[in-house]
Amino acid sequence: MYVFMDTAPGDGPGRDDDELLVRTAMERATDGAPPLPDLVPGARAEGRRRRVRARAAVGATALAIVGLGLFGAALPVWGGDGEPARGWSAASQTSPVPTPTSAPVPVRAPVHVEPSPGESSMADLPERESSRQRGFQNEAAAVLESLLPEALGPVRPVDIAVNRYQGGADGGPAFPLSFSVRPLATGKAARADRACLDVAVKHLRCDEVSLPGGMMAQAITAAGNAEGGKTVTSVTVRFTYGHSRVTLAVGGDTDAMVSAPVTADDLLVVARDARFMELVAYADARPMEAREGSVRGG
Structure with a gap:
């Protein structure tokens, strides 16, 4: 199965855990030798940086090779409490328990994006939490690439936030992706789900679609x-799972004026896949994003 670090940030693993983290990293090294999310600002910012991305990718690749052990260590088989890192029961989930998988995932060089003034990034997180999130991103990028149309590949993590990814080959259109599993607001901050409406004048179409386990999703173009x-x-x-709101979105390249090379139906294929839902279940149980109603970096 996909396995991630599940101890609280700052909790150090025991000696046995350290040995397992090292062994896991070595094995990976040898094997792998809301309204709609506003994707436009991110796409524009990334478009302005595309001229320097090739050089950034080269540097990121070198860093990824040096830090291979760190990324691999973010995905141990056991948690710090001695229990399996992923142990959900069918009774506790709103959809069936995802089918476990065990294929090793090579480390992907992330796309680097400099934060805006006053904006935080994953680099500001404690080292252990940053490592956990990067490990999750690496797994998620591999799953998304395997399930989405080839025209969107390759899919790489974006290092500014755990919910940010980018599709498209270097030198071609850059397609911003968002895969967010964000804890729902509670108490007075809680809000009802947004209505699924078609707005012809805005070229907006929304369909209510069923997912496995009886969940309902909104598919929006x-x-x-x-x-x-x-x-x-x-x-x-977008849909609700457990205690989180899940959003999977793909935007177009607004600099090149190229639409997203996927359809809402393509995203529904992803949402119905057990590998994707395993990632969702993990992120719901061990959140990595701020609760709705709070501002990241604020």
Whole structure:
């Protein structure tokens, strides 16, 4: 199965855990030798940086090779409390327990994005938590790439936030991806789910779709940023799982005026896959994002 570090940030593993982390890292090294999310600002910012991304990717690759042990160590088989890191029961979930898998996942060089003034990034997290989130991102990028159309590949993590990814080959259009499992707001901050509405004048279409386990999702297609006779289209699937709101979204490249090379149906294929739902279940049980109603870095 996909396995991630589940001890609280700052809790150090015992000696046996350290030995297992090292062994796991060595094995991986040898094997692998809301409204709609606003994707436009991120796409524009990443577009402005595409001219320097090739150099950034080279540097990130070197860092990834040096830090292979760190990434591998983020995915131990056992948690610090001596229990399996992933042990959910069917009775505690709103969908069936995902099918475990065990294939090793090579480390992917992340796309580097400099935070804006006053904005935080994963680099500001404690080392143990940063390692956990990077390990999760690496697993998620591999799952997304395997399930989404080839035109979106390769899929790489973006190092500024655990919910940020990028699709598309170097030198081509850059497609921003968001895979968010965000804890729901509670108490007075809690809000009802947004209505699923079609808005023709805004080129917005929303469909209510069923997922395994009786969950309902909203599959949304939106078009905007018309320029020169072209319109950039983005797609989103969102639903509630456990105590979290799950959002999977792919935007277009607004600099190149290229729409997302996927459809809402493509995202539903991902949402119905056990590998994706295993990632969702882990992130719901061990959150990595701020609760709804709070501002990251604020």
